[in-house]
Amino acid sequence: MQEEIFVSGRNIPNIDPSLEVWHWPISVYLFLGGLAAGLLLFAAVVTILNKDKEYPTSVKYASMVPPVALSLGLLALVYDLTHPLYTWQLYTIIRLESPMSWGAWVLLVTTPLSFLWVFSYFSELFPKWNLKFEFLKNFEKFLKKNRKNMAYALVPLSIILGVYTGILLSAFNARPLWNNAILGPLFLTSGLSTAAATIILLAKNAKERHLFGKIDLALIIIELGLIVHMIMGMYAGSEVQLDAMHLLIGGEFTLMFFGFVVILGLIIPGILEAMEIKGYKVPVAIPAILVLIGGLIFRFVMVEAGQITRYLY
Amino acid sequence: MVIDTLKCVGCSDCVVACQTENNVPIGYCRDWITETVNGAYPNVELELKSERCNHCENAPCVRCCPTGASHIIDGGIVLVTGDECIGCGACIESCPYDARYQHPEGYVDKCTFCHHRLEKGQLPACVSVCPTKCMYFGDLDNPNSEVSRLLKNRKWKTLAPEAGTKPHVYYLI
Numbered sequence: 001m002q003e004e005i006f007v008s009g010r011n012i013p014n015i016d017p018s019l020e021v022w023h024w025p026i027s028v029y030l031f032l033g034g035l036a037a038g039l040l041l042f043a044a045v046v047t048i049l050n051k052d053k054e055y056p057t058s059v060k061y062a063s064m065v066p067p068v069a070l071s072l073g074l075l076a077l078v079y080d081l082t083h084p085l086y087t088w089q090l091y092t093i094i095r096l097e098s099p100m101s102w103g104a105w106v107l108l109v110t111t112p113l114s115f116l117w118v119f120s121y122f123s124e125l126f127p128k129w130n131l132k133f134e135f136l137k138n139f140e141k142f143l144k145k146n147r148k149n150m151a152y153a154l155v156p157l158s159i160i161l162g163v164y165t166g167i168l169l170s171a172f173n174a175r176p177l178w179n180n181a182i183l184g185p186l187f188l189t190s191g192l193s194t195a196a197a198t199i200i201l202l203a204k205n206a207k208e209r210h211l212f213g214k215i216d217l218a219l220i221i222i223e224l225g226l227i228v229h230m231i232m233g234m235y236a237g238s239e240v241q242l243d244a245m246h247l248l249i250g251g252e253f254t255l256m257f258f259g260f261v262v263i264l265g266l267i268i269p270g271i272l273e274a275m276e277i278k279g280y281k282v283p284v285a286i287p288a289i290l291v292l293i294g295g296l297i298f299r300f301v302m303v304e305a306g307q308i309t310r311y312l313y
Numbered sequence: 314m315v316i317d318t319l320k321c322v323g324c325s326d327c328v329v330a331c332q333t334e335n336n337v338p339i340g341y342c343r344d345w346i347t348e349t350v351n352g353a354y355p356n357v358e359l360e361l362k363s364e365r366c367n368h369c370e371n372a373p374c375v376r377c378c379p380t381g382a383s384h385i386i387d388g389g390i391v392l393v394t395g396d397e398c399i400g401c402g403a404c405i406e407s408c409p410y411d412a413r414y415q416h417p418e419g420y421v422d423k424c425t426f427c428h429h430r431l432e433k434g435q436l437p438a439c440v441s442v443c444p445t446k447c448m449y450f451g452d453l454d455n456p457n458s459e460v461s462r463l464l465k466n467r468k469w470k471t472l473a474p475e476a477g478t479k480p481h482v483y484y485l486i
Contacts, residue, residue: 021402021415082400083419089380089397100403101379173373173476174409238475311409311473 020307025076027299030165032073033107034191034295035198036066037162040114042195042212044151044158055211057203060121065198066114074107099171103164110157113150120144162188169306177244178306180233186226190295193219197269197291200284209284213273216291220270227262244309253305261301265294314426314440315460315469316363317485320447323348323361327439327448331365334427334438341414343424344439360486363439363448366391366412366424367472367480374404374413382420388452389481390428395420409476426450453481 043059046052052059078084091108095101120143122131131137143150166187169178196216203209234245248257269287276282323346331337331344344365351358368391375383375391382397383404393404393413398420405413405421416422427437435441440448451460463469464483471480 021405082415083398086399089399093381097376098379171377172407174407311476
């Protein structure tokens with residue numbers, strides 16, 4: 001048995017009991033970033049496959065979400081910095097070892113690209129608004145012509161953005177709950193799933209709703225598999241990882257994780273979507289909203305629980 | 314740095330000296346004392362030690378820093394450049410020793426081994442005030458230095474070596 005008491009330094013409120021330096025804006029950003037990455041990937045893939053006429057929501061209407069989501073996400077990130085006036089220091093250097101550095105650079109490229117993507121659909125989205133200036137009209141035409149090129153650029157960028165939201169956490173070896181390699185694919189899958197749910201919510205025709213219902217179901221199954229993998233990996237891990245896992249299983253985050261993320265956010269919407277595909281009448285908004293809420297709570301659970309876990313020595 | 318846990322009495326002089334020398338804001342600290350009780354009654358063992366940044370060779374804080382504000386200088390000391398730091402907290406999350414904190418002015422701060430004193434040829438503040446002389450500071454690359462000889466002759470441990478950070482604060486046991 002080992003019991004450690006911290007005296008002097010450690011009973012100071014600003015350092016102990018746990019170093020919680022990342023607050024709600026980080027969780028919100030991870031959700032919005034994953035959502036935007038998923039929507040951009042779907043828009044790009046549909047465009048590359050020349051299906052943009054058949055699935056207008058994924059390329060056109062839903063693409064209004066990423067610029068807003070990324071802008072709000074970036075604001076949230078800057079809000080959580082304690083030295084925000086020095087944010088520009090991120091863009092004076094590229095540090096490949098630091099996920100946050102290349103994440104910042106990818107965001108710097110992807111955010112304007114998401115704005116340009118929406119602008120290329122401007123006259124279709126807002127037929128009543130007239131672009132006042134000739135150069136804006138020409139610019140829109142230019143973007144329209146280059147839409148496919150943008151799509152080719154967006155495929156790798158959005159995948160990196162989606163994976164980055166997970167890798168950001170898994171790069172920290174001092175937080176055993178985060179420090180597992182499956183977090184990148186898990187966050188990417190979760191982001192894609194929330195994006196598919198958004199398209200289901202916004203879709204106007206049944207064909208598109210059905211296709212993305214199927215995609216979302218597949219993603220939910222993959223995500224459940226990845227969560228099982230994560231838990232198995234932790235159970236086979238060292239003592240610090242076992243301690244980390246007990247937060248999710250039989251600890252203070254059990255209800256949040258299994259109740260709200262796994263059951264309400266994945267299993268129930270999965271069943272509802274499967275029933276809808278089979279032909280039962282299910283209002284598709286219900287599983288879609290559940291997936292979105294589950295995705296948001298998942299980020300909160302991972303960020304909060306991860307910061308409690310630490311090395312014991 | 315080498316710290317003799319058998320000589321340490323946990324008086325916290327090192328903590329106060331550091332706070333005074335480095336103008337550490339109230340409520341924060343760069344070093345601290347831990348009391349560890351091992352075993353069950355009646356076979357118990359108490360260990361007292363002063364902890365701080367371990368100035369790791371494979372420092373995760375330096376690896377995770379997105380701006381390069383955290384860096385290792387010649388001689389192996391890990392430092393933070395205040396006006397390159399954006400306060401993102403990545404280094405705090407990556408440190409297994411929780412040795413860093415966000416300074417109220419925004420940047421991240423931690424033990425510097427009193428770099429400004431070393432340049433003048435003085436010892437770090439904590440080492441210079443220790444009443445039991447349980448702390449030793451010196452050059453580990455020099456095999457004849459006091460710290461090297463202590464590590465050769467005594468049993469020692471480092472904190473959380475399983476984290477893979479190769480820490481440079483050694484505890485004599």
